[in-house]
Amino acid sequence: MTRCRLCGSATLASVVDLGATPPCESFLAADQLDEPEPAYPLHLRVCTDCWLAQIPPLITPEETFKEYAYFSSYSTSWVEHARTFVADAVQRVGLGADGSDAFVVEVASNDGYLLKHVVDRGIRCLGIEPSVNVGAAAREAGVPTLTEFLSPETGSAVRAEHGPADLVVANNVYAHIPDVVGFTQGLRALVADDGWVSIEVQHLLTLIEENQYDTIYHEHFQYYTVASAIRALASGGLALVDVELLPTHGGSIRLWARPAEVAGEPSRRVADVLDREKAAGLQELSGYAEFSARVAKVRRDLLRFLVEAAERGETVVGYGAPGKGNTLLNHCGIRPDLLAYTVDRNPYKHGRFTPGTRIPILPPEQIAADKPDYVLVLPWNLRAELTEQLSFVHEWGGRLVFPIPELSIVEVKR
Template sequence: MNHRTTCRHCGHPLSLSMVDLGAQPPCEAILTEEQFYEPEPFYPLHARVCENCWLVQLDADVSPEKIYTEYAYYSSYSESWLQHMESYTDSICTRLGLTPNHRVVEIASNDGYLLQFFADRGIPCFGIDPAANVAEKALERGIETLVSFFSTDTAEQIVKERGKADLIIANNVFGHIPDINDFLQALQQLLQEGGTITIEIPHLMRLIEGNQFDTIYHEHYCYHSLIADLKLLESQGLKLIAVEELPTHGGSIRMFIAHREDARAPDDSIERLVGIERSRGMDTPAPYQAFGEKVRQTKRNLLRFLIAAKEEGKQVVGYGAPGKGNTLLNYCGIREDFLDFVVDRNPYKHGKFLPGSRIPIRPVEAVFEAKPDFLLILPWNISDEIIRQMDGVRAWGCQFVIPIPEVRIVV
């Protein structure tokens, strides 16, 4: 583990603390039954702020090889995310006029969840992902995938073997990059002249406003505002030409990026959103300094609810085994004494245990066998989807609990 005291982009000292979530295991390091009695590595989880470029980042780097070589997250298990990506495919193909004569590359392509829609249109596409187990699922779909981390070396290899890309997609990966300057250089290398990069990333402003501290975990090295990203892109020969605000993951932004020399002029959406960020003080210490106490209050409120439920003899079960859920459970010290088990739609996780808390993971059907009093929704960002899917639990009076931004019970 590398302890970082200076900004990973500009080298300025990291003196401003945003929130300290203690020591935690990597959030996707799901345990097998054989690993249950073995020790787990715990690493500091502390988000700090660069007061020069305003990039928020972790001060401890866990090696990507320890996180991504085998990965427990499969994008295709979220119906709403698939719908979101199919809609993106339609809009970007129309916007850029993509045809079978163009080439699309996705960074962190996971199980082929997105590129399948380009393949269906006959548009040549290619994925890059370091997790061999999820890449295998993409290959089964017929999506060609290179199992590798994306870097300047990887980009050079791809350009030499396949040529440059007309569209490069990076969804929810920009925050996962420890060497952010090298990543941007690699995008610049791989991008065709006149081409477009789209980067979709959770919006730091929404994270702070929505108290979404559980989206802070070791695989998210950085947390992005437009104020910070404009500086990052400019430093690597790229420019922002448009930005969209999205509801996904508690509030995200999608950036449209081109080479600095590209003839397209930046549109008004950029100035508007930067203005909103400045009005919220995102280029001052104030919102970051206030965040930590809000997080501590959320911990107390959730524990207060769970203690009361258990003292009344109620059973509480968790829905979902996402990375964000593990940050929440480990920060709050929640184990099987509060949460009997969790369920997940992904069979890869069944029979295994959550990292740190060691709470068992079961199939969704286990909820209907146990008939708990409360269902704690850990992937709160898709709570509407989950409540629709699990509507049957209301038959015995089970209530849904949404923990973020504050504890809320849905009857």
């Protein structure tokens, strides 16, 4: 990487180098285990002009998202998060309040987990989802879905066919596109001239503060502060008017934007978060200086625990096979001798193996059958939900292990 993808600056500074890993969602079938597996550098840098944190675009979205292993509906808490968002957004934007034909578009709509709540309210909507398999699942669930990547051309075509959108939702996608400017222009093409755009994306502030380095992977091309998001939105003619701090994904920001011509002054919350980011040093190199050392400690602590458990003859298995888990497993060099297997609720992953580390992925019922001593929870961001789901490991004295932000071993109680 020689230039910033947002502002074109050549002044990029290293934040953390995680070596080389396979794409995090490239799960292996059994007949692929003897085949070569490509790996790509995973090196996070920050632009010292616009402060957008980013990794090189070594793989394309087309390689990742045409056939995708992640289905949002398998997370109970995430579906509830979407339901609450829709209820609040209907009130905030006033969708259909005046009897008009309101229209909502979600970009990267996955399996319809969010828009199904819009459909239930009788509001006209459309999902734009590039993955063929999850888009098909959305249509089966009754959510109108277009199989496309968003571009300025796609946005204009949707607007011409369906009319401008009163609300455009882009949750957990703004980090997934290397062409930040083109994607933002696509959002502007979709939204009505007096409409709203809502974007949820992980907050770089919590990523740095909470050692959440496993959310760095090849699907995520950039990592936003509110300051860098303001600049990214402006590249497409949008202006930030409000921001919410969310607990999702370990700490996210919900950006409320409007066309620049009607946006007006941003809320006090925008200024407050900008002040927090500045106080954390995220607009100077000092804010990033210790991150690499703290990442290395997470790796050492987890490996020490796994090695010592193996030497005591204790069994450790995993729960979940998320993308973030594959960054962690590969960075730590964890193999089946230290983690016998992991389980996942998504049947798509059953019988497959984690990329790079070749750890088997089994159905969740395997944990109760085997009664392991420890369960390493890889989607640590769902800690409350999964602690409840895994409460049954208390029956044989099993314990849960959370690797991020620091190693935590928890005795589960009913």
